[in-house]
Amino acid sequence: xxxxxxxxxxxxxxxGPYASKRLAEMGAEVIKVEPPEGDPARSxxxxxxxxxxxxxxxxxxxxxKNKDEIERLKELITGTDVILExxxxxxxxxxxxxxxxxxxxxxxxxYCSLRGYSTVSERRHQGSHDLNYLALSGLLSQMADLENAxxxxxxxxxxxxxxxxxxxxxxxxxxxxxxxxxxxxxxVSILDAAIDLMNNHFQYFHxxxxxxxxxxxxxxxxxxxxYETLDNRHMVLAALEDKFWSNFCKGMKLSSFDLAQxxxxxxxxxxxxxxxxxxxxxxDCCLTPVLSIEEVYSQQIQNSTDAGGITLSSxxxxxxxxxxxxxxxxxxxxxxxxxKGE
Numbered sequence: 001x002x003x004x005x006x007x008x009x010x011x012x013x014x015x016g017p018y019a020s021k022r023l024a025e026m027g028a029e030v031i032k033v034e035p036p037e038g039d040p041a042r043s044x045x046x047x048x049x050x051x052x053x054x055x056x057x058x059x060x061x062x063x064x065k066n067k068d069e070i071e072r073l074k075e076l077i078t079g080t081d082v083i084l085e086x087x088x089x090x091x092x093x094x095x096x097x098x099x100x101x102x103x104x105x106x107x108x109x110x111y112c113s114l115r116g117y118s119t120v121s122e123r124r125h126q127g128s129h130d131l132n133y134l135a136l137s138g139l140l141s142q143m144a145d146l147e148n149a150x151x152x153x154x155x156x157x158x159x160x161x162x163x164x165x166x167x168x169x170x171x172x173x174x175x176x177x178x179x180x181x182x183x184x185x186x187x188v189s190i191l192d193a194a195i196d197l198m199n200n201h202f203q204y205f206h207x208x209x210x211x212x213x214x215x216x217x218x219x220x221x222x223x224x225x226x227y228e229t230l231d232n233r234h235m236v237l238a239a240l241e242d243k244f245w246s247n248f249c250k251g252m253k254l255s256s257f258d259l260a261q262x263x264x265x266x267x268x269x270x271x272x273x274x275x276x277x278x279x280x281x282x283x284d285c286c287l288t289p290v291l292s293i294e295e296v297y298s299q300q301i302q303n304s305t306d307a308g309g310i311t312l313s314s315x316x317x318x319x320x321x322x323x324x325x326x327x328x329x330x331x332x333x334x335x336x337x338x339x340k341g342e
Contacts, residue, residue, distance in 0.1 A: 003027035005174065006079060009057070010097075011086035012039045014130075014156055015190055016114050017053035018163035020084055023170065024056040028082075031328060032059045033073070038321040051318050059319035060328050064095045072329045073097075074105055081177075082110045082170055088127075089119055099185045108183040110173040114166045118189040133158035137194035138201065142212065161197060162190030216240060222261040226290065233273035234290040235280070237264075244286045251283035 005028045009020040017032075017039070024030040032039065032054065038061075041050040060076075062069050074096075077083070083102060085092055092098050099111040116128045134140040134157060140150045166188045173184040204210040212218050219225060223239045239245040249257045252267065259267075271279065273289060280287030291299075 001026045002171075002174075005029065005081045007031065007082040007084060007170075008033055008077065008080050009084045010092070011084055011114060013041045013044070013086075014049055014053060015159040015162045016084055016086040016166070017041070017050075018160050019112075019114060019166035019170070020057065021053050021055065022163070022167040023082075030057040031076075031324065032057050032319065033062050034059055034321060036061050036063050042321065054318040056317075057319055058324040058328065059321055060325050061322035062329075064097070070095055070097070076328060077102060077105050077109070080106060080109065081174070082112065084112045084114065084166065084170070086114045088115065088125055089113075103183070103185075106183075108177060108181060110170060110177060110184050110186070112166055112170050112173075112186040112188065114162060114188045114190070116190050118192060119187060121189070121191075130156040130159040133162075133191045133194045136191055138198050139194055142201070158190055158194040162188060162193045165190075165193040165196075220261065222259055222264045225261060225264070227265060227268035229271060229273045229276055230269050231272045235268060235273070235276045236288050236290060238286040238288075240286075244284065247283050248285035248287065251279060251285065 002023060005023075007020055007023055007028050007030045009016060009030055010033045011017055011020070020028075020030045020032075039050060039054075041047070041053070044050070062073050064070060090098075093101070099109075099113075102109050102111060115124070116133065117123045117126070131140075131152075134143075134153065135150075137158065139157065140153075143151045143153055145151055166186075169186045169188055173186060177183055201211070201213045204213055204215075215221075217224055221240075223237065223245050225237060227235050227237060229235060237248065239248050245257065249259075254267075268276065276287065277289045280289070
């Protein structure tokens, strides 16, 4: 869908690379612009974050403190459709690579700045991470234990929502450019993107001061809850609509459809995880297993293999640092980089 579009990605770590990964998966040519030492994510946590978010991209090394290298980069910008960056406000302006400077090089450029906070926030110059955005957005308050203490998540939900918002905004800008010939200067705040996920909660709070969102989904509804099985695994039942609830009760041959959550807990302890999983497939009642990472990963590998022998490890390999210097910046630049490494 995006074949023929070129994106220069100046972002590091996770949110920006996740955004450009999504665009690369849609066919765009994504070129990572990395400092001489590379994206810090290459060495973070064994490099797995980098690997997961940079498949299918190209990589060039550019020292932004070197004027000659910046000039080479500007030549590349003339054939670029989108620039994605995640520096703090004003950083790229120092190198002549802010929006106004780039616009003079490529009039119709789409320039997307993905940052933690908006440019009007008092925190705009502060560094932060996913857990900070979850805390400030109210999302973390909804991930709580029975004592209402927030639970530490292992997902980077806010970072990835920010990445989705950035890729969505870039695609919208590309469509606008196709229709009008005009580029765009886009600013995406990770915190604002995370706050937007709370729109239902805000509406309920505004109307009734309720702070845990949709009543039917708060965990107290026996039709919409997580249940433990006979073998200490868990199943999710989400039979909100009467037809799904009826299918569940009929499938279990229950004499009454009016059941309390305590009774439902007893019912779910009657079968094993595997038995309930099969029951959910046979009866259309919105019943699904809570799968482990290992189980989901194995399913994805199997699905990929069934589709033609492709595995996650071989699909669109990630680039080595500066792998495409010569291809994109010229042979003389490549030779200069080699000399620096000697």
